[in-house]
Amino acid sequence: MSTDDTTTETDASTSNCGAASTTDSSSESTCGASSSTDSSSSSCGASESTEEKVGSTADDFDADPGKLTAVGLGPGQPEGMTERAKAALADAEHIVGYTTYIDLIPDDITDDAEDIYDTPMCGEVSRTEEAIDRALAGNDVAIVGSGDPNVYALAGLALEIVESKGATASALDFEVVPGVPAAQSCGARLGAPLVNDSVSVSLSDHLTPMPEIESRLHAVAGEGFTISIYNPWSRKRRENFQKACEILLAHRDADTPVGIVHGAGREDEEIELTTLGELESYGETDLVDMTTTVVVGNEDTYVFDDRMVTPRGYETKYDY
Amino acid sequence: MSTDDTTTETDASTSNCGAASTTDSSSESTCGASSSTDSSSSSCGASESTEEKVGSTADDFDADPGKLTAVGLGPGQPEGMTERAKAALADAEHIVGYTTYIDLIPDDITDDAEDIYDTPMCGEVSRTEEAIDRALAGNDVAIVGSGDPNVYALAGLALEIVESKGATASALDFEVVPGVPAAQSCGARLGAPLVNDSVSVSLSDHLTPMPEIESRLHAVAGEGFTISIYNPWSRKRRENFQKACEILLAHRDADTPVGIVHGAGREDEEIELTTLGELESYGETDLVDMTTTVVVGNEDTYVFDDRMVTPRGYETKYDY
Numbered sequence: 001m002s003t004d005d006t007t008t009e010t011d012a013s014t015s016n017c018g019a020a021s022t023t024d025s026s027s028e029s030t031c032g033a034s035s036s037t038d039s040s041s042s043s044c045g046a047s048e049s050t051e052e053k054v055g056s057t058a059d060d061f062d063a064d065p066g067k068l069t070a071v072g073l074g075p076g077q078p079e080g081m082t083e084r085a086k087a088a089l090a091d092a093e094h095i096v097g098y099t100t101y102i103d104l105i106p107d108d109i110t111d112d113a114e115d116i117y118d119t120p121m122c123g124e125v126s127r128t129e130e131a132i133d134r135a136l137a138g139n140d141v142a143i144v145g146s147g148d149p150n151v152y153a154l155a156g157l158a159l160e161i162v163e164s165k166g167a168t169a170s171a172l173d174f175e176v177v178p179g180v181p182a183a184q185s186c187g188a189r190l191g192a193p194l195v196n197d198s199v200s201v202s203l204s205d206h207l208t209p210m211p212e213i214e215s216r217l218h219a220v221a222g223e224g225f226t227i228s229i230y231n232p233w234s235r236k237r238r239e240n241f242q243k244a245c246e247i248l249l250a251h252r253d254a255d256t257p258v259g260i261v262h263g264a265g266r267e268d269e270e271i272e273l274t275t276l277g278e279l280e281s282y283g284e285t286d287l288v289d290m291t292t293t294v295v296v297g298n299e300d301t302y303v304f305d306d307r308m309v310t311p312r313g314y315e316t317k318y319d320y
Numbered sequence: 321m322s323t324d325d326t327t328t329e330t331d332a333s334t335s336n337c338g339a340a341s342t343t344d345s346s347s348e349s350t351c352g353a354s355s356s357t358d359s360s361s362s363s364c365g366a367s368e369s370t371e372e373k374v375g376s377t378a379d380d381f382d383a384d385p386g387k388l389t390a391v392g393l394g395p396g397q398p399e400g401m402t403e404r405a406k407a408a409l410a411d412a413e414h415i416v417g418y419t420t421y422i423d424l425i426p427d428d429i430t431d432d433a434e435d436i437y438d439t440p441m442c443g444e445v446s447r448t449e450e451a452i453d454r455a456l457a458g459n460d461v462a463i464v465g466s467g468d469p470n471v472y473a474l475a476g477l478a479l480e481i482v483e484s485k486g487a488t489a490s491a492l493d494f495e496v497v498p499g500v501p502a503a504q505s506c507g508a509r510l511g512a513p514l515v516n517d518s519v520s521v522s523l524s525d526h527l528t529p530m531p532e533i534e535s536r537l538h539a540v541a542g543e544g545f546t547i548s549i550y551n552p553w554s555r556k557r558r559e560n561f562q563k564a565c566e567i568l569l570a571h572r573d574a575d576t577p578v579g580i581v582h583g584a585g586r587e588d589e590e591i592e593l594t595t596l597g598e599l600e601s602y603g604e605t606d607l608v609d610m611t612t613t614v615v616v617g618n619e620d621t622y623v624f625d626d627r628m629v630t631p632r633g634y635e636t637k638y639d640y
Binding site for chain 1: 392394399445449468472475479484490497500501512515528535536542544625627629630632633636637
């Protein structure tokens with residue numbers, strides 16, 4: 001498959017329900033991750049290439065390494081950050097991230113930082129490498145993303161690149177500061193859809209083949225899991241959303257409640273309660289794009305006063 | 321089955337990886353949710369009974385209702401709270417919660433509240449009803465728990481009880497303030513185990529029958545999901561943990577990395593990296609109890625420098 005929607009998708013996947021990321025999904029295809037094959041198509045400040053090797057290794061740096069921290073900003077508004085995230089950013093000498101995420105950080109923190117390294121929507125591999133090089137050079141570095149660093153985000157990539165450079169996580173005192181993930185931010189906006197066993201599935205087939213995604217959807221839709229769908233739709237793979245709806249409908253009733261949260265925490269935030277039978281019809285609307293999270297109820301989920309509720313089963317044990 | 325480990329389990333389930341909840345799992349059985357059958361066994365301040373009906377309804381209150389907010393405190397230390405959670409608590413006139421969670425809230429907030437209603441480890445149904453009655457009586461009320469109100473927690477129960485009282489969520493301006501869930505807090509401590517599609521499964525069979533839990537485990541273990549196991553072990557159901565290990569081993573290699581995080585954020589926090597083949601042997605140790613979250617890697621997960629890493633697949637597209 002083409003890789004030219006690569007980093008848009010993966011950046012956006014950490015920003016559902018909260019962070020302002022791709023404001024225009026149609027701009028995805030201008031983001032050339034495989035810039036070696038068509039460098040003129042890249043609108044990204046940080047170019048990268050599938051041919052490009054990580055340049056420097058731990059041996060290239062003489063200084064004692066600084067500290068590397070992956071910080072989750074949460075849902076996208078400064079008030080959604082934890083105190084610990086703010087403290088980690090305040091302690092960092094360099095803050096590295098996608099421009100839109102950097103903009104989420106309160107000014108008093110960014111003003112105090114020695115340096116901010118931000119790049120537009122592409123380039124997460126080169127940006128992460130830049131963060132690691134700066135830490136290896138002796139700086140305390142925070143690399144930031146919205147949501148949580150463990151949810152379709154950069155904590156893993158950071159560790160992989162640290163390893164590839166011959167450095168170690170402990171030498172960099174590598175730490176992950178968790179944040180509120182999109183599923184929880186969107187669940188909160190919808191009411192209480194996720195109180196039981198739950199899964200997160202991304203429909204982006206850039207890094208996971210679609211047959212695997214389909215198999216996962218079949219497996220969980222046949223059980224009682226509520227399902228949070230990340231990266232539900234992009235122009236490059238509109239059929240994935242359609243396929244996902246078909247799979248879910250093969251296992252669950254058409255009247256299963258579904259919550260759609262678009263651009264949560266952004267000015268264009270929009271919330272829609274619908275049903276599984278209607279979900280596919282939203283695929284071609286502005287409501288469902290890479291900034292949207294779709295929350296699919298289980299067989300017990302119902303809608304009460306515009307809120308999704310998934311009972312935990314208390315009602316089987318208690319009268320109220 | 322017996323219900324007398326009821327509320328201990330469900331309270332504890334919101335507190336994994338962060339909040340100090342049951343400090344002694346052996347005390348669980350002194351917590352009599354079914355106090356009607358053996359009231360003398362209850363050590364809880366708030367008694368409740370499976371026979372007990374919700375007493376008051378919306379019609380019993382003359383005042384204009386106040387606001388009801390379910391607030392997630394996150395991992396258990398004040399610095400793990402979001403600004404928004406702090407603001408919601410500061411705005412609340414009454415704060416309601418399990419005593420251990422109330423103790424997590426900074427003193428300046430609790431000192432400013434008009435009233436704090438806290439009960440020991442049992443009584444989440446009666447406590448939630450108390451919170452709702454206070455809101456219906458005209459007070460602005462925050463009901464708190466660790467982690468996120470949507471993750472094995474009280475947001476759903478609150479909505480169910482609101483409905484049972486003939487009130488509405490909108491009349492109470494019901495709002496959920498999300499927090500960092502245990503899976504993410506524990507994932508952060510372990511490195512980057514959860515960066516791909518992931519599920520949360522609770523092994524507590526108090527509110528979900530064990531055959532359903534087993535079926536869910538089979539379904540997800542056969543796919544590429546990483547798995548966060550909540551409520552892995554209690555004295556009342558030690559065989560559930562054993563069964564879960566057997567199911568996971570039926571689908572995944574014995575050398576699959578597993579992270580165990582006990583009492584995260586507490587003084588007795590302990591982290592252990594092990595393998596799926598060794599996991600069952602921890603079931604009878606102090607490491608695995610109701611305050612523990614177990615994170616099971618997928619087939620790609622590996623351990624690097626004492627961190628769990630689940631690659632997202634960047635390595636298939638980029639050289640680094």
